[in-house]
Amino acid sequence: MSEQHHHIVPVKTLITIGAILVFLTILTVFFGYLHLPSPYNAIVAIGIAIIKSSLVVMFFMNLYWEHRRFNIMVFLAGLVFLSIFIGLTMLDTMYRSHIVPGF
Amino acid sequence: MSQVNVATENKSFVQHHFVDAEQQFDTAKLGMWIFLVTEILFFGGLFCAYVVFRSWYPQTFMAASGHLDKILGGADTVDLICSSVTMALAIHYIQVGKEKLTFILLGITFLFGAAFIGSHLYEWLDEMSVGIYPGSAYAFKGISDPHAYVFFTLYYLMTGLHGIHVLVGMGLMAWLMVKTKRGRFSSEYYTPIEITGLYWHFVDLIWIFLLPLLYLVD
Amino acid sequence: MDSTETKNKIKLKVRHFPLDENPPSHYANNKKGIKSWLLTRDHKRIGIMYLCTITLVFLFAGIMALLIRLSLWNPANHIVAAKTYDILFTLHGTMMIFLFLVPGVPTTLGNFFLPMMIGAKDVAFPRLNLASYYIYVAGAIFTIFAIINGGVDTGWTFYTPYSIHSTTNVLPMTIGIFIIGFSSILTGLNFIVTMHKLRAPGLSWGKLPLFTWSIYATSIIQVLATPVLAITVSLLIMERVLHIGIFNPALGGDPILYQHFFWFYSHPAVYIMIVPGFGIISELIGTFSKKRVFGYWFIAISSLAIAFLGFLVWGHHMFVSGQSALASTVFSLITFLIGIPTGIKIFNWLATMYKGSITLKTPMLYALSFIFLFTIGGITGIMLGALSVDVHLHATYYVVAHFHYVMFGGMLIAFIGGLHYWWPKMTGKMYSETMGRISWFLVFVGFNVTFFPQFILGAKGMPRRYYNYLPQFETLHRTSTVGSWILGLGFLLMAVYLIHSLVKGKKAPSNPWNARTLEWMTSSPPIGENFNYTPVVTHGPYDFHRPVSEFLLGLAGSDGHGGNGDLHPEGGTPVTVEESNN
Numbered sequence: 030m031s032e033q034h035h036h037i038v039p040v041k042t043l044i045t046i047g048a049i050l051v052f053l054t055i056l057t058v059f060f061g062y063l064h065l066p067s068p069y070n071a072i073v074a075i076g077i078a079i080i081k082s083s084l085v086v087m088f089f090m091n092l093y094w095e096h097r098r099f100n101i102m103v104f105l106a107g108l109v110f111l112s113i114f115i116g117l118t119m120l121d122t123m124y125r126s127h128i129v130p131g132f
Numbered sequence: 133m134s135q136v137n138v139a140t141e142n143k144s145f146v147q148h149h150f151v152d153a154e155q156q157f158d159t160a161k162l163g164m165w166i167f168l169v170t171e172i173l174f175f176g177g178l179f180c181a182y183v184v185f186r187s188w189y190p191q192t193f194m195a196a197s198g199h200l201d202k203i204l205g206g207a208d209t210v211d212l213i214c215s216s217v218t219m220a221l222a223i224h225y226i227q228v229g230k231e232k233l234t235f236i237l238l239g240i241t242f243l244f245g246a247a248f249i250g251s252h253l254y255e256w257l258d259e260m261s262v263g264i265y266p267g268s269a270y271a272f273k274g275i276s277d278p279h280a281y282v283f284f285t286l287y288y289l290m291t292g293l294h295g296i297h298v299l300v301g302m303g304l305m306a307w308l309m310v311k312t313k314r315g316r317f318s319s320e321y322y323t324p325i326e327i328t329g330l331y332w333h334f335v336d337l338i339w340i341f342l343l344p345l346l347y348l349v350d
Numbered sequence: 351m352d353s354t355e356t357k358n359k360i361k362l363k364v365r366h367f368p369l370d371e372n373p374p375s376h377y378a379n380n381k382k383g384i385k386s387w388l389l390t391r392d393h394k395r396i397g398i399m400y401l402c403t404i405t406l407v408f409l410f411a412g413i414m415a416l417l418i419r420l421s422l423w424n425p426a427n428h429i430v431a432a433k434t435y436d437i438l439f440t441l442h443g444t445m446m447i448f449l450f451l452v453p454g455v456p457t458t459l460g461n462f463f464l465p466m467m468i469g470a471k472d473v474a475f476p477r478l479n480l481a482s483y484y485i486y487v488a489g490a491i492f493t494i495f496a497i498i499n500g501g502v503d504t505g506w507t508f509y510t511p512y513s514i515h516s517t518t519n520v521l522p523m524t525i526g527i528f529i530i531g532f533s534s535i536l537t538g539l540n541f542i543v544t545m546h547k548l549r550a551p552g553l554s555w556g557k558l559p560l561f562t563w564s565i566y567a568t569s570i571i572q573v574l575a576t577p578v579l580a581i582t583v584s585l586l587i588m589e590r591v592l593h594i595g596i597f598n599p600a601l602g603g604d605p606i607l608y609q610h611f612f613w614f615y616s617h618p619a620v621y622i623m624i625v626p627g628f629g630i631i632s633e634l635i636g637t638f639s640k641k642r643v644f645g646y647w648f649i650a651i652s653s654l655a656i657a658f659l660g661f662l663v664w665g666h667h668m669f670v671s672g673q674s675a676l677a678s679t680v681f682s683l684i685t686f687l688i689g690i691p692t693g694i695k696i697f698n699w700l701a702t703m704y705k706g707s708i709t710l711k712t713p714m715l716y717a718l719s720f721i722f723l724f725t726i727g728g729i730t731g732i733m734l735g736a737l738s739v740d741v742h743l744h745a746t747y748y749v750v751a752h753f754h755y756v757m758f759g760g761m762l763i764a765f766i767g768g769l770h771y772w773w774p775k776m777t778g779k780m781y782s783e784t785m786g787r788i789s790w791f792l793v794f795v796g797f798n799v800t801f802f803p804q805f806i807l808g809a810k811g812m813p814r815r816y817y818n819y820l821p822q823f824e825t826l827h828r829t830s831t832v833g834s835w836i837l838g839l840g841f842l843l844m845a846v847y848l849i850h851s852l853v854k855g856k857k858a859p860s861n862p863w864n865a866r867t868l869e870w871m872t873s874s875p876p877i878g879e880n881f882n883y884t885p886v887v888t889h890g891p892y893d894f895h896r897p898v899s900e901f902l903l904g905l906a907g908s909d910g911h912g913g914n915g916d917l918h919p920e921g922g923t924p925v926t927v928e929e930s931n932n
Binding site: 147148149150155158159162163166167169170171172173174175176177178180181184266267268269279281282285286288289 | 470471472473474475476478535539540542543546547548573574575576577578580581582585588592593594595596601602604607610611
């Protein structure tokens with residue numbers, strides 16, 4: 030039957046991942062109060078966000094057990110193109126001699 | 133002359149152009165993953181605007197972000213994480229044939245979503261009451277940086293767009309609850325719940341990034 | 351249930367399914383009544399509905415073009431007011447790009463033929479397909495409203511800050527574009543999933559017709575680029591309504607950022623427009639040279655390469671906008687790279703024709719025109735991509751000529767060629783070959799007379815979007831206008847003989863061009879289910895040396911008699927076949 034091909038995530042796994050995510054949230058807010066010097070505040074905050082989002086993508090959205098490698102590639106492709114968008118735009122915005130005249 | 137491919141399973145939910153339920157399920161999942169990629173690019177525009185303006189005016193962003201309530205932001209994040217857990221549990225239970233638990237868990241997910249929306253409305257109204265509006269309507273005197281409105285414009289745009297997606301998700305939850313109650317889903321066929329789950333987790337994913345970008349800049 | 355996905359070839363019992371040239375009913379008459387069309391899930395009917403709609407759009411936008419050229423007859427224009435002229439070119443551009451070219455081939459020929467070419471019964475999500483059509487119509491209605499209410503005068507690019515405070519109907523127009531964007535995204539999504547999931551047994555990626563490869567590459571671009579258009583247009587709407595200040599310099603926003611957002615979509619959009627055309631040309635050149643398309647994998651992969659590289663070059667529209675010199679340099683460099691995969695295609699098509707057995711039917715005339723006209727358009731594009739040259743040619747008629755050569759001389763010519771190629775299959779009727787050739791001649795000559803002078807105008811400094819001009823440009827402008835009349839005549843003739851064929855045309859056989867791709871292995875027009883068996887593919891799409899009968903293989907028992915048991919292999923799994931007797 031169909032469900033033999035669909036991985037069923039155990040309840041314990043889901044609750045555990047949820048708990049880790051809550052802990053990481055508390056951690057990142059805590060770091061927010063520490064007012065780390067820039068750029069470390071951004072690195073820590075985004076770094077924790079990346080860990081949290083990886084957990085969500087792998088264990089809630091099942092990419093960890095996904096046997097269709099194409100779905101994984103699809104998701105990564107989205108991230109790659111977003112990086113291209115932001116990256117090449119910043120190649121302009123970071124290197125202008127005059128940012129926004131009159132501001 | 134039969135129009136039916138003999139290999140098509142005789143299941144009422146399998147559509148005519150699919151060979152079997154497995155192919156239909158896989159197809160639906162691939163479709164949802166591609167849709168989520170479009171959402172990445174859609175939100176991505178706002179992320180790009182954010183990155184550009186923050187790189188130009190880092191001090192402005194720090195000053196303005198300090199005005200937002202970190203605890204509230206953290207609580208919103210925990211709320212959405214819990215809703216993701218209940219959503220994943222709802223899928224777990226339909227996979228093992230426990231439709232009643234699925235119904236309850238979908239309902240709890242809905243309530244978590246509602247709490248999130250409520251919390252945001254509260255936050256928005258709170259800000260507007262002191263004159264923090266997007267764009268040219270900004271009238272708050274409490275932050276010394278005169279360009280703080282740029283940050284708040286992005287704040288309203290990003291949380292607003294995200295909130296719309298949460299509302300849509302809640303609508304989908306309600307629809308799923310109705311269909312679950314009517315017995316439309318089983319361990320054999322629960323595709324709409326699976327792909328709505330993917331959508332809901334994605335909405336959580338966006339918020340996981342909005343938290344540090346909006347609330348934890350300083 | 352046993353999944354039959356294995357790495358090895360699996361053996362299938364197949365048999366020959368004779369082609370029924372005249373089935374009792376086909377897709378267009380198997381269900382009757384207007385509701386059966388409006389609520390259809392049949393990809394073929396949806397394709398026809400799209401075709402009718404975009405033809406109307408083309409007619410309207412084409413009339414705008416004739417009016418533009420007419421108003422440029424005199425240097426000191428007294429035919430239309432300046433603002434009217436702005437509205438004319440805005441409407442012409444917006445409708446041609448967003449409502450005609452972008453949906454263009456994928457929604458019409460793609461919708462009709464993609465499932466057939468892969469041996470499927472429909473696309474992956476038929477109801478979503480119908481929804482895409484209605485979303486398109488809804489967006490078009492907003493656009494029409496904007497037009498009736500007095501139009502828009504910002505240019506199709508809607509650059510800020512003018513688009514923020516223009517008093518014309520920017521709001522309904524941008525809402526319309528936002529809605530149409532969804533239609534494009536959902537169509538692209540549908541096609542990607544269809545190609546991954548619904549291919550017939552034996553149809554590996556290496557046996558797919560090149561038209562399907564081009565639809566695949568186009569769909570990837572649609573899915574990745576269009577959401578950015580959606581957010582751009584949403585932010586523009588927010589700017590006008592809520593004055594949020596992201597793009598408005600008066601409020602501290604950056605108008606160049608708007609251009610980044612806009613062109614991140616709009617450059618890939620030009621590849622959405624042209625790549626399906628490349629696919630059509632591959633089919634036409636192959637069939638009418640009776641020769642396997644040269645360099646199959648080079649053409650297939652080059653479509654993907656163009657799709658990818660197309661996302662890296664948007665800044666070449668912004669060389670003189672105030673963008674940083676570093677960004678401009680990088681964008682210019684990458685722009686040159688895009689010429690490579692495109693050039694590969696051109697050479698492969700020429701190599702296909704070499705020592706082929708060429709028949710100059712109407713579709714082939716258009717295919718040959720494409721190679722000539724698109725090469726001119728493409729090379730002038732590379733010239734514009736050179737930073738130093740673009741500084742002088744930006745916003746002149748040189749740019750206008752360039753993009754008309756690629757969009758019209760390339761894409762539209764390919765579309766018309768494809769339309770003529772597949773017309774017998776879609777309608778079951780043959781058009782008059784003589785009229786086809788006369789019309790082609792008028793279109794080809796008219797096009798060059800209209801647009802070649804514009805290269806010269808641009809190089810001499812005539813700016814674009816100007817409603818009047820210096821007297822020294824008069825001859826070139828008038829030549830261009832006369833060319834537009836020849837074009838108009840050509841299209842009028844085309845409409846006449848195509849409609850005539852519907853009423854009085856000869857009945858078309860299943861395979862009038864003796865091609866080998868799967869859509870020709872059914873009746874003309876096809877039955878509702880496309881095939882009443884599961885096709886099994888054992889040969890490539892351009893194996894002209896194989897008899898047609900070898901392309902009519904299907905799973906034994908897939909029509910309900912006899913059987914392969916539960917065997918239903920994953921689409922595309924390599925198969926070996928065993929002829930069965932039942």
